[in-house]
Amino acid sequence: MNDLYNEYVKRLQKIADINYSSAVLQWDQEVYMPVNGAGYRAQQLATLAGISHELSTEKELGELLEKLHDSKSLGIKETANVLESLRVYRQNKKYSTDFVIELNKTVSESFVAWQEAKAKNDYAIFKPKLQKLIELKRKECELLGFEEHPYDAMLNLYEPGLKTSFLTQLFADVREKLVPYVKSILSKPQPENGFLFTHYDKDKQWHFGIELLKQMNYDFKSGRQDISTHPFTTNFSSTDVRVTTRISETDLFEMIGSCVHEGGHALYEQGLPSNEYGLPSGEYLSLSIHESQSRLWENMVGRSLAYWKCNYPSLQEIFPEQLKVVSVEQFYKAINTVKQSLIRTNADELTYHFHVMIRFEIERDILIGKLNAGDLPGVWNAKYKEYLGIDVPSDSKGVLQDVHWSHGSFGYFPTYSLGSFYASQFFHFAGREIPELQHQIKEGNLMPLLLWLREKIHHHGRTVLSDELCKNITGEILNFNYFFNYAKAKYDKLYE
Amino acid sequence: MNDLYNEYVKRLQKIADINYSSAVLQWDQEVYMPVNGAGYRAQQLATLAGISHELSTEKELGELLEKLHDSKSLGIKETANVLESLRVYRQNKKYSTDFVIELNKTVSESFVAWQEAKAKNDYAIFKPKLQKLIELKRKECELLGFEEHPYDAMLNLYEPGLKTSFLTQLFADVREKLVPYVKSILSKPQPENGFLFTHYDKDKQWHFGIELLKQMNYDFKSGRQDISTHPFTTNFSSTDVRVTTRISETDLFEMIGSCVHEGGHALYEQGLPSNEYGLPSGEYLSLSIHESQSRLWENMVGRSLAYWKCNYPSLQEIFPEQLKVVSVEQFYKAINTVKQSLIRTNADELTYHFHVMIRFEIERDILIGKLNAGDLPGVWNAKYKEYLGIDVPSDSKGVLQDVHWSHGSFGYFPTYSLGSFYASQFFHFAGREIPELQHQIKEGNLMPLLLWLREKIHHHGRTVLSDELCKNITGEILNFNYFFNYAKAKYDKLYE
Numbered sequence A, B: 001m002n003d004l005y006n007e008y009v010k011r012l013q014k015i016a017d018i019n020y021s022s023a024v025l026q027w028d029q030e031v032y033m034p035v036n037g038a039g040y041r042a043q044q045l046a047t048l049a050g051i052s053h054e055l056s057t058e059k060e061l062g063e064l065l066e067k068l069h070d071s072k073s074l075g076i077k078e079t080a081n082v083l084e085s086l087r088v089y090r091q092n093k094k095y096s097t098d099f100v101i102e103l104n105k106t107v108s109e110s111f112v113a114w115q116e117a118k119a120k121n122d123y124a125i126f127k128p129k130l131q132k133l134i135e136l137k138r139k140e141c142e143l144l145g146f147e148e149h150p151y152d153a154m155l156n157l158y159e160p161g162l163k164t165s166f167l168t169q170l171f172a173d174v175r176e177k178l179v180p181y182v183k184s185i186l187s188k189p190q191p192e193n194g195f196l197f198t199h200y201d202k203d204k205q206w207h208f209g210i211e212l213l214k215q216m217n218y219d220f221k222s223g224r225q226d227i228s229t230h231p232f233t234t235n236f237s238s239t240d241v242r243v244t245t246r247i248s249e250t251d252l253f254e255m256i257g258s259c260v261h262e263g264g265h266a267l268y269e270q271g272l273p274s275n276e277y278g279l280p281s282g283e284y285l286s287l288s289i290h291e292s293q294s295r296l297w298e299n300m301v302g303r304s305l306a307y308w309k310c311n312y313p314s315l316q317e318i319f320p321e322q323l324k325v326v327s328v329e330q331f332y333k334a335i336n337t338v339k340q341s342l343i344r345t346n347a348d349e350l351t352y353h354f355h356v357m358i359r360f361e362i363e364r365d366i367l368i369g370k371l372n373a374g375d376l377p378g379v380w381n382a383k384y385k386e387y388l389g390i391d392v393p394s395d396s397k398g399v400l401q402d403v404h405w406s407h408g409s410f411g412y413f414p415t416y417s418l419g420s421f422y423a424s425q426f427f428h429f430a431g432r433e434i435p436e437l438q439h440q441i442k443e444g445n446l447m448p449l450l451l452w453l454r455e456k457i458h459h460h461g462r463t464v465l466s467d468e469l470c471k472n473i474t475g476e477i478l479n480f481n482y483f484f485n486y487a488k489a490k491y492d493k494l495y496e
Helices: A002-031 A035-056 A059-071 A076-093 A097-120 A123-144 A150-158 A164-186 A202-215 A252-271 A287-301 A305-318 A328-334 A352-367 A373-388 A413-433 A437-443 A447-456 A466-474 A480-494 B002-031 B035-056 B059-071 B076-093 B097-120 B123-144 B150-158 B164-186 B202-215 B252-271 B287-301 B305-318 B328-334 B352-367 B373-388 B413-433 B437-443 B447-456 B466-474 B480-494
Strands: A225-227 A233-235 A241-245 B225-227 B233-237 B240-245
Touching: A002 A035, A002 A059, A002 A076, A002 A233, A002 A241, A002 B002, A002 B035, A035 A076, A035 B002, A035 B233, A035 B240, A059 A076, A097 A123, A123 A150, A123 A352, A123 A373, A150 A164, A150 A352, A164 A352, A164 A413, A164 A480, A202 A225, A202 A252, A202 A305, A233 A252, A241 A252, A252 A287, A252 A447, A287 A413, A287 A447, A287 A466, A305 A328, A305 A437, A352 A373, A352 A413, A413 A437, A413 A447, A413 A466, A413 A480, A437 A447, B002 B035, B002 B059, B002 B076, B002 B233, B002 B240, B035 B076, B059 B076, B097 B123, B123 B150, B123 B352, B123 B373, B150 B164, B150 B352, B164 B352, B164 B413, B164 B480, B202 B225, B202 B252, B202 B305, B233 B252, B240 B252, B252 B287, B252 B447, B287 B413, B287 B447, B287 B466, B305 B328, B305 B437, B352 B373, B352 B413, B413 B437, B413 B447, B413 B466, B413 B480, B437 B447
Parallel strands: A225 A241, B225 B240
Antiparallel strands: A233 A241, B233 B240
């Protein structure tokens, strides 16, 4: 049996080697590749993806997994690995090569069309490609199968076990509780935050960001930070986990927020068991759990008063001209301004979920066949009016703002909200189990929190489902009230 | 037939995609990878190498190549491609999987042992591993086959068609002509060069190096420069060709020399036909031709008086304190100081070949069975005494100085000298065919030379052998007299 399991490990590690090689090429593409490198780089990535797909769907792998699955002589972790690998294998086998080729081709065309449509503010350029993609995604739902709702099949690509019905209930909570709460906040006077948008030197910001990462105990021996257009985290093993950031000289919190957010993702990857390389037990659980880590650090820690009581003095020292007359409380208020806005990625931690809710509802209706590409701008604008109370001035700032759909990613957006909600639920229990937590944050001692996250979340890799993980930590599955209570407690004070 | 050729192109491009992916991973490893990334990176590279080897030795590829080779309906370039690919395929097929695994394992062990041996100045640590490697390399010569001398098989890995007998004659010329000439130079007073070794700011050097690359018409849209421990050039297509440099604040010419040298390599790669990606016609001809390009730029251009008449004023402007009292003629003399020295990589352009000659003689005798690992320190030291007149104070600065043997690279060193000799022969004809060449160099107009190299060398990829290329350009195969005459003309003046 050991031999069979070793053979399984060897095969999975080979696939991981290819996928992580692709990740290196993608990282390079985003941060250092010269402009003319793009053409053959795309071909190199396609070749690696093809080889990875071949290895992931080899008949011999399937037979090996079935044998291991039937054997019942494995330990708990090994059983969980085999089960998860079998699920993924069976999922991969549902795709015919023809379908994969057509999907990839359509995605490439859609992405190009989306870029042009967004730049020219002309949805008509994107519409036919998106419609073709929508039809393929509906077909994909049928291929993959589902119990209740076709959209479930999409959700499960990112979040195994997640159901549309669960999200429908969750966003009903958002609509019933968070929407009116935000309305009540917005009737109050807004904090002064203009000082965040004066001038902040790039190099000084960069060094401050590095210090924040170090304080979080991000391990620079197993990672590095670079600059890219859109901040991201990537990894090539749990001992090489890289983050990127972007720096705006006229928006101080842009870099700080992205640094702490990506740092949170990276701490998760660095905390995965490195000797489980390539196996489910060595990989992140799901997108929502990944996002729970970034948002816990960004919002619960990085936008807290305790955190800035620790870090604001050095920020003030670096930027005395801009910040000498701003108190830490004023700074804290400014970085937590709640404001209805057009663009998801610029939203605060409360209204953010309205953006996701809109996308969730649209995706759900697309995949059940209620909406088509031609309907989207109208529906989009109506929902922004309804939930956020704002008029969308152009499709570029509306339905064309996100890259996701052009990539064929339907079902991805909800994991952002799930991540935030999980973050508040986890952080609530972290606070209960680490009584000195707020004090430690104020002292810049972030190790106890990290160790707690390591033990409760990181070390488990993907050996459980999100629901189980959440139950193990908090005694129940995801419960929106944790987020709502966190929000109320924080923003009642901020907007008293 | 077209279909078969297209199938061939597809297969070769797939192999290229894998090999260039490895090159990206290796580049990253040298320039940006965090220290803990090393372990799994090695595994990822091994997996890619394994896949590349599988694809390169597939039965179907061999059958396809044989069919194309028999068909006689291809154009000249296509015929050359198929012929070369068939040669490489047959060569690859001579290796059994077991042999490749054993060789790779032995190389890994040898490299580790060499690092330790060099650091501790203890040849005994390296000796047993090197002996095992030597025995495998002798076996490899038998596997590959040879007409005259087993060492030919090694040489042909880097330089198809090269024979030991040719090198024996070539280095006889070196010994008979260059050794006494250098002796005569060394009896004359040495130029003052202490000013090269004062203090030169890193950042200022970096920017000057970038300007030199731009002046050479290195295309930064298809490349970039980074810092690494050992300067190198790598490419992932002819539209993504990267160089690295290193900067010493107490040795000004280190960065300049490496910049122009690697720039020369890079111009070659950028000049290869980009639509021949993955095919012999899109790849460099051989190591010696590659080296001819780097050395032509480094020595014939970058160490010439004309070049510094152009560039010295800006260098003086950047470093006024260090250089204000130094004339361009003094600078030119200083960077062309000839000096017997211990370390090959620090050698000037004349004594450099004595270092190579020693390694050539030792490798030749190793592969015919005359020398074993235990003999090397003694033989090494005796030859350094004989050809360079110096005593080797320690094995670290002697037989352990180069990485090549620990990598299993026997037959590589001679390509460095061949490269220099080719460079002088090519440059002689460039000067004849571009009458304004020296004037253009003095003006910083390096494009005519580049265009000449593009037409004569770069555009041909690997569709001819080095001998043929050299005949096409100069009317004869490599002739040591071009180098000797170049050297005499230059150094007679310098050491008058």
